[in-house]
Amino acid sequence: MLQVLGIDSESESVYAALLTKRPVSLDDLAGTTGLPPARVRMALRRLQSSGLAGRRPGRPVTYIAIDPEVALDGLLLRRQEELHKARVRAGEFSERFRRAAATRDPAEVIEIVTGAASVLQRSEQLMRNVRHQLRVFDKPPYLDGGNPNQAELDLLSRGVIIRGVYDADSIDVPGRQELVRMWMEAGEQARVLANVPTKMALVDDRLALLPLRAGSGPDPSPSFVILHRSAVLDALSALFEALWAVAQPLHPQGSDDDSQALSGEDQLLISLLTAGLPDDAIARQADLSYRTLQRRMHALMERAGASTRFQLGIHAAANGWVTGVKLGDEPHPERDRLGRPGRT
The missing domain is CATH 3.30.870.10 (Endonuclease Chain A)
Incomplete structure (x- = not known):
């Protein structure tokens, strides 16, 4: 969790142990964290250099945790200053790149x-x-x-x-x-x-x-x-x-739209038709057989007074039937066998 502040996981574990006992020896910390004494000693050095731990003289030498509210706030402020400087530097690089791009081959x-x-x-x-x-x-x-x-x-x-x-x-x-x-x-x-x-x-x-x-x-x-x-x-x-x-x-299927001229199923058919999908693809999207799709399309053409699919599309657009394609909620029997393709 504290790695964003430059504190590695072992040092964080030692720091957590310091918060529960004051003061505590190196051997006690090794027993609490399960780390070898040599690695505990290295973690303590990192904590001291970061201002998170202090050393007390005596025999044996013991260690205490510095108040997290003070120590961690100091690290956060230091990291914010570093990020600000990095952003400024990145901006300088971007500007230099843009100037070079204007004259490059x-x-x-x-x-x-x-x-x-x-x-x-x-x-x-x-x-x-x-x-x-x-x-x-x-x-x-x-x-x-x-x-x-x-x-x-x-x-x-x-x-x-x-x-x-x-x-x-x-x-x-x-x-x-x-x-x-x-x-x-x-x-x-x-x-x-x-x-x-x-x-x-x-x-x-x-x-x-x-x-x-x-x-x-x-x-x-x-x-x-x-x-x-x-x-x-x-x-x-x-x-x-x-x-x-x-x-x-x-539109996801079930989303609201303003058109009440057609049923949801007929809106789907009209939307897929005006989007340019071929009949076999429309039938799959609407979960209809090819023959049923032809009957439904014929009924829509009669309702619109259209003799061709093109005329049906014109009528649909003029009368608010075209409300966008709705993606069906029903799973396709083949979909579970293939992964989902990405953008590329």
Whole structure:
């Protein structure tokens, strides 16, 4: 617990023992903590240098704990001063880097990362360094079939704004609904689009991470591009905002909405249809057979007076039927067999 103040675990154990007995000898401390006398002696030296313990003369030599309210407050203040100096220094480095970036070779704007392990490591590093906003194009295939979502949850808990545009195929990946729902419940804003052009992560307005090659399947040795501040980065930011504006909002099933024109099941069908999902994917999301889905869609078209799916979509938009895609609560029979894919 006190490691953040530079106190190792053994020294902390010795300090805790000092708090219960005053004064106490080295041998008594060894017996209480279960540590060898030599390591207790080293811990006592560290505690004395930190101002947490004092030595009393006599035979045998004994030790006392310094009042934690005084000693620990002093360490906290010292650490806060060190952190302040580090922030100032980091700001100086950032400013120096920005000045150098303005005059550097254009080729240095682009960083190539190759190999799945390196890509995942760099992606995690970028995620941990988001300050204000993370914008994501989410599209399969995924490099990591595990559950690397703690970084995003940490960002959301810090108040970082996260917006994600999901490819229609993405939310149909086994296990994906549960992962997206978890992120949304933590505060992510999510939308779905029929065809997201590429996977991408925009870190504030500073960096972008996207694959060098799109590919149709997982690449055994993928290459990703990291773009620094440039006109290209500005263009990618504008692309995200344009697609965000036309994408359909995602809602967890059971969330409130203002439209009472359709039943919840029909709202789901219309939302999935206008999001661009094919019929087989809509049937899976709605837990319907293909034949039942066709009957339901035909009934909606008759209700809207539409002769085509396109006309049904126009009618739905004009009459408030389109309220965003709702993620179902029912588990998919295949989802428990696969891990939850990450962003990359």
